[in-house]
Amino acid sequence: MSQPAVKHITDQEYLAFERTSQERHEFYRGEIFLMSGASFKHNIIEDNLRVIIGGFLKGKKCRSFGSNLRIxxxxxxxxxYxxxxxxxxxxxxxxxxxxxxLNPAVIIEILSPSTGNYDRGAKFDLYREIESLKEYILIDSTSTHCIHYLKNADLTWTLSEAKNLADTFExxxxxxxxxxxxxYAGVE
Incomplete structure (x- = not known):
């Protein structure tokens, strides 16, 4: 049996659909993909980061945004998102x-078992095509682990990691x- 043909839609059709949808979807090469929900640990980590980063940036030039702003x-x-x-x-x-x-400087993704491989691999490949992007930070929700990619002047990326609660990253x-x-405060 042959597979049914996938119906491809335009960017404009996606945006019209997404702006009225109760759920969030990714869009790539004419196809729509439903995004999964986040775990309790994921939400704690995201909240911790939003509070710290948002407080730090108060009154400064840069602004942080959460997962409701699409890129x-x-x-x-x-x-x-x-x-x-x-x-x-x-x-x-x-x-x-x-x-x-269109122009984020830093993207932070919180890894989950269902999205971790995508966020570390194919999604990072796609993100690297954002000219304004200077840093990509991955925070694991199932273990203490931060992977930090920093774009160099020659457009290569340098990887650093932090794996202990006492570790810091910039x-x-x-x-x-x-x-x-x-x-990871509040995450068991």
Missing amino acids: HIPKNTLYT PDILIVCDKPVFVDNEFDTL VTAIALQLQLSDV
């Missing part, structure tokens, strides 16, 4: 709805030192 990468067609993103330049949006950002774009014990 778009025109070079590869991806529309997605990072867990946390930071914008340091004037925000650039797809259109006048102001709900789809969000270089905003000069913020984060200690893993603060990131």
